[in-house]
Amino acid sequence: MPILAPSILTADFLHLGRDCKMLDESKADWFHLDVMDGRFVPNFSFGMSIIKQIRNTSSKFFDVHLMILEPEKYAEEFKEAGANSLTVHLEACPHLHRNIQQIKSLGMKAGVAINPATPVNFLMDIITDIDMVNVMSVNPGFGAQIFIPHTIQKIKELKTLIKNTGSSAKIEIDGGVSLKNTAEILKAGADVLVTGNAVFSSENPKETIEKLKGL
Numbered sequence: 001m002p003i004l005a006p007s008i009l010t011a012d013f014l015h016l017g018r019d020c021k022m023l024d025e026s027k028a029d030w031f032h033l034d035v036m037d038g039r040f041v042p043n044f045s046f047g048m049s050i051i052k053q054i055r056n057t058s059s060k061f062f063d064v065h066l067m068i069l070e071p072e073k074y075a076e077e078f079k080e081a082g083a084n085s086l087t088v089h090l091e092a093c094p095h096l097h098r099n100i101q102q103i104k105s106l107g108m109k110a111g112v113a114i115n116p117a118t119p120v121n122f123l124m125d126i127i128t129d130i131d132m133v134n135v136m137s138v139n140p141g142f143g144a145q146i147f148i149p150h151t152i153q154k155i156k157e158l159k160t161l162i163k164n165t166g167s168s169a170k171i172e173i174d175g176g177v178s179l180k181n182t183a184e185i186l187k188a189g190a191d192v193l194v195t196g197n198a199v200f201s202s203e204n205p206k207e208t209i210e211k212l213k214g215l
Contacts, residue, residue: 001213001214002182002186002190002191002192002193002212002213003029003030003170003191003192003193004027004028004029004030004192004193004195004209004212004213005028005029005030005031005032005063005172005192005193005194005195006023006028006030006031006032006194006195006196006199006200006205006209007032007033007034007143007174007194007195007196008020008031008032008033008034008054009032009033009034009045009143009196010143010144010196010197010199010200010201011200012200016054017057019200019205020054020057020058021057022205022206023058023060024057024058024060025206026205026206026209026210027206027209027210027213028060028199028209029060029061030060030061030062030063030192031054031058031060031061031062031063032063032065032174032194032196033046033051033054033062033063033064033065033083034065034067034143035047035051035064035065035066035067035068035078036067036068036140036141037067037068037069039068039069040067040068040069040089040091040092040140041067041140041141042141043141043142048074048077048078048080048081049081051064051078051081051082051083052080052081052082054082055081055082061084061085062082062083062084062085063084063085063087063111063172063192063194064078064083064084064085064086064087065087065111065113065134065174065194066078066086066087066088066089066092067089067092067113067140067141068092069092070092071086071088071092071093071099072095072098072099072102075099075102075103075106075108076106079106079107079108083108084108084109085108085109085110085111085131085132086103086106086108086109086110086111087110087111087112087113087132087134087172088100088103088111088112088113089112089113089114089115089140090112090113090114090118090122090123090126091114091115091118096112096126097125097126097129100112100126100129100130109131109132110129110130110131110132111130111131111132111133111134111172112126112130112132112133112134113133113134113135113136113140113174114133114134114135114136115136115139115140116136116137116138116139116148116150116151120154120157120158120161121157121161123158123161124161124165127161127162127165127167127169128165128166128167128169130167130169131168131169131170132169132170132171132172132192133158133169133170133171133172134172134173134174134194135151135154135155135158135171135172135173135174135190136174136175137151137173137174137175137176137177138174138175138176140175143196143197144196144197144201145175145176146176147175147176147177147178147181148175148176151173151185152184152185152188155171155173155185155188155189155190156188156189158171158189159171159188159189170191170192171189171190171191171192172190172191172192172193172194173185173190173192173193173194174194175194177193177194177195177198178195178197178198179198179208179211179212182212193212195212198212199212
């Protein structure tokens with residue numbers, strides 16, 4: 001079974017407590033929390049204070065995805081807010097190894113995200129140091145985008161890299177994941193599915209989560 005991590009980004013923020021309670025009671029494994037700074041990506045989302053409030057609704061694993069520049073300035077605050085893992089973007093971190101060391105020293109799992117145009121082989125020198133790779137299957141910054149088909153090939157390449165290097169990193173797919181493409185994504189080698197629109201726009205989110213878990 002895949003690890004399912006619904007993204008809070010597409011929840012109803014007027015009824016955020018209700019949606020978080022639904023996720024906590026559902027078969028979803030993780031909460032996926034997208035943090036945007038309006039600099040690395042052309043949008044803003046939320047920060048530590050919102051994550052801290054969401055943490056009060058659930059004890060599930062908090063998978064925090066930082067689409068921000070200079071994440072090292074805020075890593076400790078995200079830990080204090082309730083993050084269990086912190087994923088930073090390869091493209092935003094000129095000293096990526098140092099970022100990973102910092103995250104791990106704070107007691108969190110460490111992940112690296114790569115944009116659609118970033119080759120998998122850019123991860124060669126960090127793959128054995130990280131717990132997860134977030135393969136962006138849309139361009140980061142907005143929810144409800146269409147899955148980029150070439151991502152399937154990138155998953156296969158990443159799976160080979162992980163196997164050849166002896167890494168234990170999980171492969172997370174983020175963007176455009178739905179009931180229509182989940183089977184193909186998992187067959188290619190993905191471990192973690194980030195879903196947003198597919199869950200929160202459905203008539204029965206809990207049922208959709210169950211279907212995604214069952215694929």
